[in-house]
Structures are given as C-alpha cells and as structure tokens.
Amino acid sequence: MKLPGLLAVILFVCTNRRSSGLFHPKPACRYPPSQWCRSLEIAISCNVQKQCMEVNAIRPNQTVPPxxxxxxxxxxxxxxxxxxxxxxxxxxxxxxxxxxxxxxxxxxxxxxxxxxxxxxxxxxxxxxxxxxxxxxxxxxxxxxxxxxxxxxxxxxxxxxxxxxxxxxxxxxxxxxxxxxxxxxxxxxxxxxxxxxxxxxxxxxxxxxxxxxxxxxxxxxxxxxxxxxxxxxxxxYKGVKPPACTGAPVRLNRSFC
CATH class of the missing domain: 3.40.30.10 (Glutaredoxin)
Structure with missing residues (x-):
C-alpha cells in the first residue's frame, strides 16, 4: 500500500518561485493526489514528474525491509x-x-x-x-x-x-x-x-x-x-529518514 505521504501532499500544493506561475495539474489529470506519484505515466499526465522525482530522491534505501x-x-x-x-x-x-x-x-x-x-x-x-x-x-x-x-x-x-x-x-x-x-x-x-x-x-x-x-x-x-x-x-534497521531524526529536508522551493 505504498502511497505518497504528507511531504508529497505538501509538494503538490506548493509553488516554485523559480518556475513560471502557479503549479496546477493538467486538465487531463483524472487521478486523486494520492496517486500522482504512483507511476511515471500518471506523474506526466498530472504534470508533477519533477515533484515526484524530488520526493523519491529523499526516500530511504529500499533494500532495507520496512x-x-x-x-x-x-x-x-x-x-x-x-x-x-x-x-x-x-x-x-x-x-x-x-x-x-x-x-x-x-x-x-x-x-x-x-x-x-x-x-x-x-x-x-x-x-x-x-x-x-x-x-x-x-x-x-x-x-x-x-x-x-x-x-x-x-x-x-x-x-x-x-x-x-x-x-x-x-x-x-x-x-x-x-x-x-x-x-x-x-x-x-x-x-x-x-x-x-x-x-x-x-x-x-x-x-x-x-x-x-x-x-x-x-x-x-x-x-x-x-x-x-x-x-x-x-x-527500522536502515538509515533513519528525516522524519525520525528531526533533520530538516531541503528542497528546491521557497514558499506555498
């Protein structure tokens, strides 16, 4: 039951000061936010591939069992x-x-x-x-x-x-x-x-x-x-994610 978490939800509502205008899913997107990062095809159709890649980049090593x-x-x-x-x-x-x-x-x-x-x-x-x-x-x-x-x-x-x-x-x-x-x-x-x-x-x-x-x-x-x-x-036996350690997470965005 892998789904984008709270961080992903925040990413989707946030804007990127360096991008042009506000972020909105394309009209062709017929998926709820919980599914936007489920596959590359869905991410592209909803115009969120960059945000999904950023979320995936900070995920723990998947070789360690959850x-x-x-x-x-x-x-x-x-x-x-x-x-x-x-x-x-x-x-x-x-x-x-x-x-x-x-x-x-x-x-x-x-x-x-x-x-x-x-x-x-x-x-x-x-x-x-x-x-x-x-x-x-x-x-x-x-x-x-x-x-x-x-x-x-x-x-x-x-x-x-x-x-x-x-x-x-x-x-x-x-x-x-x-x-x-x-x-x-x-x-x-x-x-x-x-x-x-x-x-x-x-x-x-x-x-x-x-x-x-x-x-x-x-x-x-x-x-x-x-x-x-x-x-x-x-x-959890692997490297603790930022949520566990309280470490700040820095992403390429500045405000919502």
Whole structure:
C-alpha cells in the first residue's frame, strides 16, 4: 500500500518561485493526489514528474525491509477507531517509506455454522457489515485502501461514510463492485481468510486493537498505543529518514 505521504501532499500544493506561475495539474489529470506519484505515466499526465522525482530522491534505501505493522481490529470498536485515526494512519503518513501496514478487519468476531449469518460480531450485525465492507475495499482498491478506511473510521458513521470515502480516494472503483463483494461469495471468503489469520495469532489475541511488528506481538502495548511513531523509527534497521531524526529536508522551493 505504498502511497505518497504528507511531504508529497505538501509538494503538490506548493509553488516554485523559480518556475513560471502557479503549479496546477493538467486538465487531463483524472487521478486523486494520492496517486500522482504512483507511476511515471500518471506523474506526466498530472504534470508533477519533477515533484515526484524530488520526493523519491529523499526516500530511504529500499533494500532495507520496512517495518511490517499488522493491525487486527473491528470496524466499530471505539478503541480500534482511535488507534487507526490517532496513531496508525498519522504514523504511516509520515513513515510510509519505512513501514508496511496490513489491516485485518475481524477482531473478536466468531464464525458460526449458519447459512443465514455465518459470523457474529462483538458490536452486532452492523460491525459484521463494516468488517466485510472494509475487507472488500482492501481487496478491490489496493494502494488507496488505507486512506479509504481511515476516512471511514474517522467519520461519525463508519458505514454511511463508506461510499463517499471510496469515491474520494478511489474514484475509478465503483461502489457497485464493493456491493457485489459484500453480497456475494467474495466477501465471505475474505472474512473467512481474516478469521483464519486472527485465529493463527501466537500468542492468541485477547482484545483489539491487536498489533504485531514483523509478525511478532510485543507486550509493550503502552508504547504501541501511545508512541507508535517512535516505535517504528526504533525498529527500522536502515538509515533513519528525516522524519525520525528531526533533520530538516531541503528542497528546491521557497514558499506555498
């Protein structure tokens, strides 16, 4: 789920005093800002290739594996929503070049032998629907998924926010495709896979949010829940990026 981060967003809105006039994407650009640096073709069509090259130039050495952060959670769990919106997403926004996030919506749900409702969820049927919607979004949207789920989890109503959040961050993915996943066999298969991943945890999860780093659970949950940014910086084995060290980043621009 590699996406341009906060720095890239700032670059895109900024102007370059040495360039002629203000920077604006070409009218042919039909991609949201989160995708502008996804490929050279998109960067050219949106007239941001120079900015994307500058962002890529300061990224850490990609030969060092990123810190793998996996969150096992429930879509309507209040503590999960706080962790996603106040810790995980902000940390990923700043450190996405040295961390890889995997989201597993299932949590404390249970599979039951029933044709009508094969799953029960801690916060009722709406949470089962929310879990499946987010599983479908993760499957269908790929690189945009985390932004969509953050958008949902930070909204007043998670389920009502699903469609507008999808349209905002992945306009090329139709809501009908998510709805088909939700009502068809694919959604059940995705949740069943999440159930299997959750049951396979060692040690077994006792609550959510439950976070593993590079596949391992740490008992220092207080640091995970309150200082995730510093923990990811600490776990990364390569040269620390400027965000971790507090070092200033100098780019060829002077004001916004």
């Amino acid at each position: 810190v793998s952060v996996t969150l096992y959670y429930e879509s309507l769990c209040p503590d999960c929503r706080v962790f996603i919106t106040q810790q995980l997403f902000p940390t990923w926004t700043m450190l996405q070049d040295i961390m890889a996030v995997t989201l597993v919506p299932y949590g404390n749900a249970k599979e039951i032998p029933s044709a009508n409702s094969p799953f029960t969820c801690q916060h009722g049927e709406p949470e089962c629907i929310g879990n499946m919607i987010e599983a479908c979004i993760l499957h269908l949207t790929g690189h945009s998924a985390f932004q969509i789920i953050y958008c949902m989890e930070s909204a007043t109503d998670v389920l009502d926010a699903a469609q507008p959040c999808l349209q905002l961050y992945a306009p090329s993915v139709s809501w009908s495709s998510v709805n088909s996943c939700l009502k068809g066999d694919l959604g059940l298969q995705l949740i069943h896979a999440n159930a299997a991943m959750t049951r396979a945890l060692n040690p077994h999860h006792t609550h959510v949010p439950w976070v593993t780093f590079n596949g391992e659970y740490t008992e220092n949950e207080e640091k995970t829940m309150s200082s995730l940014f510093h923990l990811v910086c600490q776990l």
